[in-house]
Amino acid sequence: xxxxxxxxxxxxxxxxxxxxxxxxxxxxxxxxxxxxxxxxxxxxxxxxxxxxxxxxxxxxxxxxxxxxxxxxxxxxxxxxxxxxxxxxxxxxxxxxxxxxxxxxxxxxxxxxxxxxxxxxxxxxxxxxxxxxxxxxxxxxxxxxxx
Amino acid sequence: xxxxxxxxxxxxxxxxxxxxxxxxxxxxxxxxxxxxxxxxxxxxxxxxxxxxxxxxxxxxxxxxxxxxxxxxxxxxxxxxxxxxxxxxxxxxxxxxxxxxxxxxxxxxxxxxxxxxxxxxxxxxxxxxxxxxxxxxxxxxxxxxxxxxxxxxxxxxxxxxxxxxxxxxxxxxxxxxxxxxxxxxxxxxxxxxxxxxxxxxxxxxxxxxxxxxxxxxxxxxxxxxxxxxxxxxxxxxxxxxxxxxxxxxxxxxxxxxxxxxxxxxxxxxxxxxxxxxxxxxxxxxxxxxxxxxxxxxxxxxxxxxxxxxxxxxxxxxxxxxxxxxxxxxxxxxxxxxxxxxxxxxxxxxxxxxxxxxxxxxxxxxxxxxxxxxxxxxxxxxxxxxxxxxxxxxxxxxxxxxxxxxxxxxxxxxxxxxxxxx
Numbered sequence: 001x002x003x004x005x006x007x008x009x010x011x012x013x014x015x016x017x018x019x020x021x022x023x024x025x026x027x028x029x030x031x032x033x034x035x036x037x038x039x040x041x042x043x044x045x046x047x048x049x050x051x052x053x054x055x056x057x058x059x060x061x062x063x064x065x066x067x068x069x070x071x072x073x074x075x076x077x078x079x080x081x082x083x084x085x086x087x088x089x090x091x092x093x094x095x096x097x098x099x100x101x102x103x104x105x106x107x108x109x110x111x112x113x114x115x116x117x118x119x120x121x122x123x124x125x126x127x128x129x130x131x132x133x134x135x136x137x138x139x140x141x142x143x144x145x146x
Numbered sequence: 147x148x149x150x151x152x153x154x155x156x157x158x159x160x161x162x163x164x165x166x167x168x169x170x171x172x173x174x175x176x177x178x179x180x181x182x183x184x185x186x187x188x189x190x191x192x193x194x195x196x197x198x199x200x201x202x203x204x205x206x207x208x209x210x211x212x213x214x215x216x217x218x219x220x221x222x223x224x225x226x227x228x229x230x231x232x233x234x235x236x237x238x239x240x241x242x243x244x245x246x247x248x249x250x251x252x253x254x255x256x257x258x259x260x261x262x263x264x265x266x267x268x269x270x271x272x273x274x275x276x277x278x279x280x281x282x283x284x285x286x287x288x289x290x291x292x293x294x295x296x297x298x299x300x301x302x303x304x305x306x307x308x309x310x311x312x313x314x315x316x317x318x319x320x321x322x323x324x325x326x327x328x329x330x331x332x333x334x335x336x337x338x339x340x341x342x343x344x345x346x347x348x349x350x351x352x353x354x355x356x357x358x359x360x361x362x363x364x365x366x367x368x369x370x371x372x373x374x375x376x377x378x379x380x381x382x383x384x385x386x387x388x389x390x391x392x393x394x395x396x397x398x399x400x401x402x403x404x405x406x407x408x409x410x411x412x413x414x415x416x417x418x419x420x421x422x423x424x425x426x427x428x429x430x431x432x433x434x435x436x437x438x439x440x441x442x443x444x445x446x447x448x449x450x451x452x453x454x455x456x457x458x459x460x461x462x463x464x465x466x467x468x469x470x471x472x473x474x475x476x477x478x479x480x481x482x483x484x485x486x487x488x489x490x491x492x493x494x495x496x497x498x499x500x501x502x503x504x505x506x507x508x509x510x511x512x513x514x515x516x517x518x519x520x521x522x523x524x525x526x527x528x529x530x531x532x533x534x535x536x537x538x539x540x541x542x543x544x545x546x547x548x549x550x551x552x553x554x555x556x557x558x559x560x561x562x563x564x565x566x
Contacts, residue, residue, distance in 0.1 A: 055366070057264060058309045058333040059185070073493065074486040079530060093264070094179040112479070112487045120461075122454045123530055125537040126368050129332045 030089050032142035037062075037097075038081045038121065038133040041072040048072035050084075050097060052132035060090060060132075065098035071118060079131075082118040087143040167255040168202045171238060174262035175209035175219075176230045177277025182214040189262055189307070189340050190215075194222040196347035200566055202258070207234050210279040230263065235283040239291055246294050253299030256564065259288065262339065265308025268330065274313040276306075285314055296321045303352050303564045307339035318374020323561035325356050327371040329386075335366045342371060346566055353561035357552070360545055368541050375562075377555035381548045384419045423547055436547050443543040447536040454529035461526050464519040468510045472503050481519045484510040 039052040048069040050062040064072055068084060084097040124131045172193060178184040190208055197204055206222070209215040210229030219227035228234050245251050264277035273285040288304060295302040296319065303323040306314040312330030327342055328334025341362040342355065349355035356373045359365070372382050423436050469478040488511050491504045510516060 053333050055337065056309065056333040056335050057185075057307070057328070057339065059336075061179075070490055071486070074489045078527070092177055092179040112483055112490065120458070120526070120530075122451065122458055123533055125366075125534050126540065127332065128335070 031136055031139055032086050032089060033136060033140035034083055034138040035086050036081060036083050036133070036135045036137055038079075038131065040077065040079055041075040042077060048076070052134065053128050054132075056128050058093070060093045060095065062090075062095040062097045065096075067099045068097055071099075071112070075118065075120075079121050079123040080118055081121050083137065084117075085140070089142060167251060168200075168258075169251070169256070170197055170202045170204040170258040170260065171242065172204060172206040172208065172260045172262065173230055173235055173238075173276070173278075173283070174207070174260070175212075175215060176263040176279050176283075178209070178212065178264075178279075180211075182212055184209055184212050184215045185336065186262055187215050187218055189336075189343050191218060191222060192340060192343045193260065193262065193346070196343065197258075197566075198222075200347050205238070207231075207238060230278050232278045232281045232283050235278055236287060239287050243291055243294055246298050246300060251295075251298070251300050254301070256301045256303070257295060258303050258305070258564075259291075260305040260307075261285065261311070261314075262305075262307045265306070265310045265328070265334075267310045268313045271313070273316055274308075274310050276308045285317075288317055292317055292319070292322050301560065301564055303561065305342070307334065307342065309333040312370065312372055315372055315374050319560070321560050322374070323352050323559070323564050324374040325352060325371060325561070326373075328367065329369045329372065332367075332370075334370060338362075338365050338367050338371055341365055349566055351562050351566055352564040353559065355566060356561065357549070360549070363542075365545070366538065366541060368544055373561060375559040376557060377552045377559070378561075380555045381551040384422060384551055385544055385548045419547065423550060436543065436550060440540075440543045440547060443536070443539040447533070447540055450529060450533050450536045454526060454533055457522060457526040457529055461519065461522040464515075464522050466515060466519070468513075468516075470506050470510060472506050477507075481510065481516050482523075484516070485520065485523075 037050065037052070039050055040054050042049060042051050042054065044061055048064055050064060050068075050072065052060040052062075062084075071082075084099065086095055086097060088096060172190070174190055175184045175186040178186070186209070190206070194204060194206065204223070206219060206227045207230045208219040208223075208227055210231060216227075228238075242251070242257070251257065261276055266275045266277075266282070268274045271284055271286050272289070275282040275284055277283075285306070292302055292304075302321070303325070304314060304317055305325050307327040309328050310330060310332070311326035311328045311334060314326050315324050315330075318324035325342065326334075327338045338359070341364070342359040345355040345359040345362075349358050353373065353375065356371060356378075360371055369382070369386055372378060420437055423440075465480045465482050467478060467480055468484060469476050470484075471477070484507055488504065488507050491500065491507070494500075496504060511520075
């Protein structure tokens with residue numbers, strides 16, 4: 001009985017381990033919602049992505065929805081701060097982002113009409129851990145289909 | 147007679163050297179996202195190829211679950227690679243200790259433990275946690291291996307290229323060599339880890355490989371890599387204030403005598419660094435005065451950041467709002483938005499209606515006020531590109547200062563004794 005209990009506790013502990021590593025560089029590693037991100041828009045295999053800690057052993061890549069991809073393409077290679085929605089927690093250095101708010105007008109221009117949420121910034125290349133940030137603005141329930 | 151004795155001694159030495167074991171154990175590629183490859187494939191291949199050609203026997207624990215990486219691992223290890231799981235990593239360390247106790251590894255043998263995976267900042271550990279394919283591995287587990295190896299006269303070296311690997315320097319001693327490619331408080335650049343692995347087969351010993359990789363012209367970290375030797379501790383301590391100085395991002399070396407609010411410990415360390423560099427320069431009569439180079443690098447970086455911040459502010463002020471009417475709808479936004487819309491539309495195939503819309507948006511981007519905004523924005527973009535070059539010059543100056551201090555404190559150490 002005791003052995004079973006220890007096994008269960010050990011199992012539970014092991015399940016939380018991956019968060020232990022990445023929880024150190026990502027605040028609120030288990031939460032979903034609207035975040036403010038600092039990092040760089042770039043490319044991975046010709047696809048637009050957002051990168052945190054670019055070029056380091058801790059580089060995190062976020063795939064982007066169609067709207068954010070169009071935004072990323074015009075900001076390619078630039079250091080930015082922007083708001084976006086994270087529907088699943090970051091897992092093994094990968095995440096997925098979508099535009100944080102839907103703008104009803106002119107669907108084709110939707111991502112650009114919400115550009116007030118994207119700002120350029122002055123980079124700090126000497127301090128990669130501070131040059132990339134992720135700040136929770138509004139917590140939302142995570143999607144269940146991860 | 148003495149010549150005969152010398153020949154015998156040399157002969158015995160050569161025989162012992164020839165039979166001394168050179169074993170390496172590599173842990174890498176944990177915590178990676180799904181896909182065919184991992185970001186560690188390049189460094190793994192580099193490491194395995196270089197050490198194998200230097201006659202090392204290597205047991206690798208690489209990856210687990212990425213098809214291309216698996217194939218590479220089996221090819222490079224002659225099908226002996228095992229997955230980088232937490233259980234395998236712990237078992238491997240236990241097995242090494244068992245082999246030492248059994249006498250399979252004995253005095254004079256060399257053991258190189260390499261960690262090349264993701265790493266976390268120190269929390270409750272003496273060292274830190276590194277990622278495996280199913281969780282993490284606590285590098286504190288290497289402590290008992292180190293004690294046993296030192297007791298039995300086995301030369302142990304540890305290379306840690308993970309983020310926050312500066313925490314592993316704690317395992318260094320007068321008998322054990324530790325090299326890390328990140329500081330204890332920051333993530334590490336991939337290029338720096340690869341530079342160290344490339345340097346392994348080009349150098350006679352681990353200290354030389356470390357110093358060689360630190361001199362790589364493209365390395366990018368400030369304050370890393372680090373080494374556990376006495377000279378490394380002195381050079382690391384004296385140059386770490388540079389990193390903190392830049393971290394505060396508000397003062398320059400030239401401001402030392404000005405009335406500025408700053409951490410007195412940083413100030414003392416910087417003054418000590420300058421004084422030491424000047425002393426070394428005078429003692430060695432090297433005429434390589436690093437202080438002006440450091441000052442220049444700091445000054446130029448700070449000027450560039452100030453200019454970029456100024457351009458950023460000006461661009462923000464010039465980023466006015468404008469409205470156009472498209473498809474009976476008012477589209478309003480900042481110049482930045484219109485600039486991006488036009489750039490986006492020009493990248494797309496447009497039908498005649500959208501071409502007409504593009505021309506409407508261009509009414510904004512063709513205005514004279516927009517031109518002023520664009521000129522300012524272009525200047526900002528150029529300055530942000532130049533910031534990276536200036537930051538790189540600080541890194542280069544820091545490395546020269548580090549090397550000067552290191553050289554002037556060099557002495558016998560386990561990293562130099564660790565032949566590659």
